[in-house]
Amino acid sequence: MRAYAQDRFGPLTDLELREVPVPQPGAGEVLVQVTAAGVDPSIWHLVTANPRMVRLVWGRWGRPKWPVPGWDLSGTVVRVGPSVTELSVGDRVVGQARGTFQEYAVAPVSTLVTVPDPLDLTAVAALPVSGVTAYQAVESVQPGPGKRIAVIGAGGGVGGFAVQLAARAGAEVTAVCSAGKADLVRGLGASEVIDYRATDVTESGRTFDGIIELAGRRPQGALRRLLTKRGRLVVVGGEPTGTEWLGMGRMLQATLSNPFVPQHLHGLVATMPKETLQELVDLLAAGDLRVPLDRAFPFEEAVEAVQFVRDGHPHGKVVVAVGG
Ligand SMILES: NC(=O)c1ccc[n+]([C@@H]2O[C@H](COP(=O)([O-])OP(=O)(O)OC[C@H]3O[C@@H](n4cnc5c(N)ncnc54)[C@H](OP(=O)(O)O)[C@@H]3O)[C@@H](O)[C@H]2O)c1
Incomplete structure (x- = not known):
């Protein structure tokens, strides 16, 4: 599968699109085929290690602990890990994972909420x-x-x-x-x-x-x-x-x-309670909230998407359409 990754903190141009093995879900996790990944300013901060504190918290020996950027994802569950009962293969989900700029991501079930059919899976990645x-x-x-x-x-x-x-x-x-x-x-x-x-x-x-x-x-x-x-x-x-x-x-x-x-x-230092994400998905499904989506960048232009957000241009929210 394809994934963006970086070997060291540095400019966005250091992010490389690579072929890497598909990860396997462990206990309490599922493998999600990623439809879209949300883009927000924190991605630029973590890739470039600005603020410098990122190197302490996010790095090990000067290298990022988690080389694939991105937090937010939407997609479809394609494999469930041991002891997972809450989700099944085929479920449409939104939530968070460590590294979402990749075609398949392992996500803890505790962060995921199912997405009702009428909702657009690409737009919903803007939510978490x-x-x-x-x-x-x-x-x-x-x-x-x-x-x-x-x-x-x-x-x-x-x-x-x-x-x-x-x-x-x-x-x-x-x-x-x-x-x-x-x-x-x-x-x-x-x-x-x-x-x-x-x-x-x-x-x-x-x-x-x-x-x-x-x-x-x-x-x-x-x-x-x-x-x-x-x-x-x-x-x-x-x-x-x-x-x-x-x-x-x-x-x-x-x-x-x-x-x-x-x-x-x-x-405010935001936390990510699943109940809040569920409430927001319910509001979207009821038509009481909408995703202010500027655009979905193609996967091949993920680096440009992060730069676009960094430059302050978006009218609302940006996501990367990964696939699925
Ligand atoms: N504390 C937390 O837990 C937490 C969580 C998420 C995000 N954040 C932070 O919250 C901030 C907003 O995030 P975001 O995702 O909404 O970023 P964003 O999409 O880049 O939106 C920020 C908006 O601010 C506008 N802006 C720039 N300069 C401005 C000014 N002087 N006065 C008024 N508006 C101005 C920009 O548009 P225009 O200039 O065109 O109006 C831009 O659309 C970021 O700094 C992000 O890092 C913090």
Whole structure:
């Protein structure tokens, strides 16, 4: 089978498409023929070891412990490991594995959710990292009827889900994104759009009950001035322009400042509960959520897909169509 792999941390161009043996599932695992792999900024971080901390956590003797990139997958179960009863050959699934930029991936059953027939298996690969992160970020700002929520970085993978989930909870959503993404975010439920290139939202005089910070790395003090007295800020991301050591400074700052201010500040490190993924699949199946899919890159262009996300171009979410 074909797989992308890297022998050392470095530029995306070091990723090579190779012929490798098909892996075998162990106890509690299944082999999935991968239909699509989700692309998010973390793939670039892990391939290039920026922040540098990646080398400590993700590396061994300077080499990546897991040479195949990618977390999110959708596909079809083609083999089940010993003691697996929850899934069978032929089941359509979405979830996570260590290394999804490959034609077959071994995934723990504990991360997988079955995908009902009408759902598009390619689009659904967009769900795990971005959908679940959006769900947890939205939960953190406690949206509801009458609440004003700002999503900063609304036009990307996480933002596209966050706008929908906050609007669905009854909040009035202000999307902060570039002008070209205004139609996209309005279509997802935003009632107001601020083009951050034309207007500095932190100087706009508005206040919000909740802010989901996904991009732009605005100073925490400036974001707090946008909040109501008891407003809630969740810091999820914001891409570095240079090389960082830890990469979590802004999230730590939010969480550590929280006890000392009247507002609620939270740095989110997303987890991946299967129940949340199941809830999102149910919402998709019911037509209450949609995947804001920019495009599916062909497998042969997986490296370009990661670069495309890194460059900040996507209108919503990007996946790689692997096969199946
Ligand atoms: N903490 C966690 O557990 C966790 C989990 C998942 C992701 N993340 C992080 O969350 C962030 C968002 O992830 P993502 O997948 O949504 O990334 P993405 O798809 O690249 O989306 C980010 C969006 O932000 C917009 N943007 C760039 N500069 C901006 C600015 N100054 N102000 C407002 N918007 C700006 C970009 O579009 P336009 O400029 O065209 O509007 C881009 O679409 C990333 O930093 C990612 O690493 C963190």
